[in-house]
Amino acid sequence: MSGADGKFRVMLVDDEPIILRSLKAAIPWDELELEVVGEAKSGDSALKLAREVSPHMIISDIRMPGMDGITLMKELKADQARRLIIFISGYGEFEYAREALREGAFDYLLKPIDHDELTETIARAARTLEKQMADDQMLHSIKVLSLLARERMLTEFIEGNRSPLQHMQWLEDSELEHGYTMAVIQLDHYLRLNEQWSMDEKRLWLFAVRNVLEEWSVQHGGLTVFPFRSGEWVLLFPSLARERQEDIGRDLVQLIKRNTKLSCSVGFSSSMAGIDRLGTAYETAVRALYQRFYSGEEGVFIGTADSVMETASEAGYPKHLESLMVESIRTLHKERLLELFDETRAYIEEHAFSREMTERVLLEMSVVLYRQFEHMKVLFEWSLEELLQELHASGTLQQLMDVIKNHFSKWIAQSRSGQAKDNVQAVMGKAKEYIADNYQKDLSIEEVSELADLSISHFCTLFKGTTGYTFLEYLTECRIEKAKSILLNTDVKVYQVAPLVGYQDPRYFTQVFKKITGKTPSEYREEATSKT
Template identity: 60%
Template sequence: MGVQQEKYKVILVDDEPIILRSLKMAIPWNDLQLDIVGEARNGEAALRLISECSPHIIISDIRMPVIDGITLMKEVLSRNSKLIFIFISGYGEFEYAREALRQGAFDYLLKPIDHDELTGMLTRAKLRLDQQKENDQLLHSVHMLSLLARERMFAEFTLGNPRPLQHLQWLENSELEGDYFMAVVQLDHYASLTTKWSAEEKRLWLFAVRNITEEWSMENGGMTVFPFHNGEWIILFPGSLSSEKVSLGENLTRSIIRYSKLSCSVGISRNTRGIDQLSTIYPLAAKALYQRFYSGQSGVYIDEDKLIPGSREIKYPKELEAALMDSIRTLDLERMLTLFDEVSAVIEVQALPKEIAERLIIEMVVVLYRQFEHLNLLADWSLDGLLSKLHTLETLSEMIDALKQEFREWMLQSNKTVTREDGRSVIEKSIRYIDSNYHKDLSIEEVSELADLSISHFCTLFKQISGYTFLEYVTYCRMEKAKNILQNSNVKVYQIAPLVGYQDSRYFTQVFKRATGKTPTEYREQNAKEVN
């Protein structure tokens, strides 16, 4: 077809020459049927270049002197809504990505640039341009949501955080109003694999499995796919496919093994409806995966409406399991040891037969091991070794003692791995850093790295010690500074926004009003001091 032969025009916009050179050299432009027709070092020069060259795709840094990327995009899209913008940023703070995507960006990626990821984006961008040529009636407001925003939303709900609804009201999720179920895809022996892979190999393998999973999902009725933990992906299916759960899982695992040569297992939840149920069914699908440790082999495991097999109803201590997971998140050794004693008491009260008690303990051990794994706290620990040891023990007290000994050692090693400083001093150092850098594009990745903590552990400690979430505290610092400026100066509102970390003055005004109940102008009128 003629459309396939035409080369689409691309403009690169970045104030770093090394970025421009790497983009020109690392991307297979000819293979993609794309042609670089110009380069610009700032937004002002880019505006002139766009007028002269009429490009189809603009790849731009989101932060630039003179005119920033979002302002550039809004100006250009007001003239031609079909232009495709792909943004690059050196920072991971989601609010800027969200704002760019809300304003019409095609996609977004972080520095250092993953050239394979950008190539994939460009392939999708070219496909969109082809489709636009064949069907000029595509509605710009109904186009597919950006992968970044969509994945973040689903991941947040799966974690049990309902807050994305407050910030992403422009997303429509009618697809989850009907029946659906969740499949959790997990690479087998992932922890041991990562010890063999280099960082680059790990990135490539995960990229490959993600592509395989996404393509398979599109061909087999999946509604969405998103990565959740390292080595783990979630697929949501419509309830109409419920009768095919096992065959879907088997088909998927065969595809991943065939194309990546990596084995995996799939845990599938029961049906539910409503996006707020993601956090409820994720543990069910993940727990179904634990059966892999009992059977000793890869497979497809379906969540059933019973927790412990046996001849009578068994009460599984969910509250104790949750409390144990919390003690791991906070690295509270004494609480963890006390909770193991409570587990022993629950088993004794129910007078469970040995095989049932052992299975309950093993199920809980696997859940707790996964908690260490998700917090990136695992070292050279052997889950299989602990499970094998439990099988050899005869009494409940021996099993509980073995758990205490093993988890005590894991906890102590984790404390050494995480940091040599106590948690309070680490968080206080992080708070001082935020206080000094709130006006920059602060990301949770940056600050948790400074604290030498995994992101999950940093979030937990920060909330526990400061009383704020990371984003709440950054916002608090910015709002306090903004109030001070409003009270003591005549600086215009749109000029205050970048001084306190917001590139877009309208978004700054929205955040300020949400925090204080007043717009910046209203606050100044009521609180301003005399300024000469």
């Protein structure tokens, strides 16, 4: 809100040049950390100038030729309601002054001007501006945190991890209890794009897509939109008929292509009700998207009410084996995965699956397992399409199983090798180094998880497991340790320490400092000084 040098901007308005010169000379503007950015001799010229220089504070005569001070104030406050105006009035203008206060003037002073009194009034106005700015920053922070918490809560429910945020369930029940449809948007060829983009390019592209989707969602009645995994966004709508899903899906594909030149596909869930069904909705939409691998092109794919369980209930899809395989890939346990493929073959033989059904089961299983590698971000030059084509070309069950075992065995081996070269400790070390270099900024977990090239949920798990702290706890500790060093080794005033370590509100900084150290910053410095 203040200028580039941190000063609030002030404009002076009076039709007497001698008063303007007196105000400029007699008030200690630099000491008050204020800057006079313009002068005007009439209400009309003041209005025009104010719209050019955008002052935070205006000191104006109340009676001037043409537009008077009160009319000027009404016009200016229509532009910026929080702009502060101090009026100077003559003894015979008390009714004007009283009306000015009713209309929202900060204060008024009588002529002849007492410069000490005016200086004190201006200082109070500056403190009011500082408080307004702090309140605005706090409201912005609360809004951002509220949005992040909401997205985090929805992510937790989609992933089936309910307990940490169960107490927030009431936030979503009102909009999700009556029925909703989930759309999952995935950028096509994202892994290849991710390799081509620099980190800044990646952030820019993903930010652009999110902006496009958020604007579209607001205009078309979406309940919410947020990124779930890298290159993937979740949109929630009130329940949609299938025809409407197809229309919206095509609209979204064209929207992203038109605005970003990127190709994407959209998968829809069937209608669900209740926040507990978010995980099922996501799985339904993502399984609908698996059809993209068979079609080989971007598109809109619709899930059905029982698409998640239809193969399990109607054809005996080995869901239990799939879950164990996903865990084997997550832990890069090749031997266990190969055992599970053998169990899958036995299961297929036991249930006497047809050639068509066998291929269908193995194709779907391959896509699920491949996506697990995607989520872990350990893929190399691998091609799911190549695997699916080889499966389709295989003539016997033995050949089908050999193809799938060979590919996944090779991929796990390569993942182990890659993990050894760029292990978790190294990645977390890079994240901690980035925090140490940027703790004084408005640092977000999204920014650091992007640096680590991990999804937010995966980063949180690895960071806590490696450091013993959550991201916010670690960042706070880092900031307070730096604050302690500044307090002990410099003469920087206590209130100036807060922005140096990433806190814009000195009062909040003091609360955090005392919570961690047991002392206020002043008490900490005084105690350390008394011991030396």
